[in-house]
Amino acid sequence: MSVPTLEDFLNFEAKISLDKPVEDYVRLMDDRMKTDALITDEGLKNCFEKISSAARETVWKLLFESPCTIEKQVLASELLREHKADAGFFNPWPYNEWIVKVRDELLKRQMIFVWRDEIVKKELGPCCSRDSDLFEDDNEEAAKFYEFAGCQARWKEVDEMSTIPDDAPSLSPILSETALSPAETGASVIETNPATVDFLADQFKTLSCESPLEDYKHNMFVQTNINANDIEGFKKILTEAREKIWHFLFDQSSLPPENFEKASKLLQMVKADSCTFSPYDYNDWIVKVRDELFKRGYLKFWERVIVSNKLGLCWYQDCEYFDDREDKAPLQFYEFGEH
Numbered sequence: 001m002s003v004p005t006l007e008d009f010l011n012f013e014a015k016i017s018l019d020k021p022v023e024d025y026v027r028l029m030d031d032r033m034k035t036d037a038l039i040t041d042e043g044l045k046n047c048f049e050k051i052s053s054a055a056r057e058t059v060w061k062l063l064f065e066s067p068c069t070i071e072k073q074v075l076a077s078e079l080l081r082e083h084k085a086d087a088g089f090f091n092p093w094p095y096n097e098w099i100v101k102v103r104d105e106l107l108k109r110q111m112i113f114v115w116r117d118e119i120v121k122k123e124l125g126p127c128c129s130r131d132s133d134l135f136e137d138d139n140e141e142a143a144k145f146y147e148f149a150g151c152q153a154r155w156k157e158v159d160e161m162s163t164i165p166d167d168a169p170s171l172s173p174i175l176s177e178t179a180l181s182p183a184e185t186g187a188s189v190i191e192t193n194p195a196t197v198d199f200l201a202d203q204f205k206t207l208s209c210e211s212p213l214e215d216y217k218h219n220m221f222v223q224t225n226i227n228a229n230d231i232e233g234f235k236k237i238l239t240e241a242r243e244k245i246w247h248f249l250f251d252q253s254s255l256p257p258e259n260f261e262k263a264s265k266l267l268q269m270v271k272a273d274s275c276t277f278s279p280y281d282y283n284d285w286i287v288k289v290r291d292e293l294f295k296r297g298y299l300k301f302w303e304r305v306i307v308s309n310k311l312g313l314c315w316y317q318d319c320e321y322f323d324d325r326e327d328k329a330p331l332q333f334y335e336f337g338e339h
Contacts, residue, residue: 088132
């Protein structure tokens with residue numbers, strides 16, 4: 001059996017599917033860019049360019065070829081976030097040229113939700129010194145990328161807010177956006193269009209047993225597009241997710257590996273989002289989960305999922321709702337069952 005050569009290693013097909021693009025992209029990066037093989041810098045560059053080209057092509061297809069459903073928007077956004085992070089490390093310039101074309105196409109098609117809530121809010125524009133060591137002092141230039149449809153770079157928003165006097169009257173994000181005229185931003189037109197809101201509201205899913213994490217992320221995406229400031233809307237989604245986790249863990253006489261895995265992944269996402277939208281509800285609930293786990297002897301889930309990933313009580317280190325550094329309850333939560 002012949003030993004694979006460097007040429008064999010470089011001669012691969014960078015194929016990324018439309019249904020599982022992030023998984024395919026991560027697999028390609030792991031196989032070609034995180035390798036112990038003796039490969040030159042030029043070889044790594046060639047590998048990354050092939051993967052990058054496939055990633056950009058897939059994002060474009062998800063967004064602009066055939067109707068762009070909510071599911072496609074979610075997949076495109078997740079793939080774009082993964083790819084930008086890698087591009088900032090390996091070779092950001094092709095990405096920077098390409099993302100301008102994405103922006104222009106989004107605005108041309110009036111896909112304002114995707115532009116505002118995915119590209120702008122998640123800072124998926126050109127790589128700059130904020131996210132890549134290959135740049136210096138170019139943040140002002142990069143900020144200009146976001147100055148379309150009434151938007152601006154997130155870091156400029158923060159800078160402007162820090163200069164507002166404490167006694168100045170506040171203006172909610174919704175009011176500040178709708179204060180713009182339709183000529184200034186298409187977002188104001190879309191947000192005040194009841195038909196659009198009704199259409200999006202119909203897109204919510206009931207969390208399935210087959211793909212609960214994907215359904216949950218889908219619902220969070222829909223809610224963000226309907227009204228990113230509707231805390232009660234997000235709380236409703238989180239409540240359903242907690243009920244689904246409880247179902248996977250405790251509505252059967254045992255805990256099969258499949259339910260273990262689904263509950264674990266969904267719980268990690270729910271803890272992260274609860275720190276933003278519903279920390280007190282989460283804290284009350286996770287204590288009940290802990291007690292039931294011990295009651296049933298599910299110590300593996302307790303140790304490998306909750307303790308290892310710090311999925312206990314929300315507290316000051318992961319949630320801005322808390323500032324009591326002397327509160328011992330969050331750490332004592334994990335001491336449960338110790339002798």
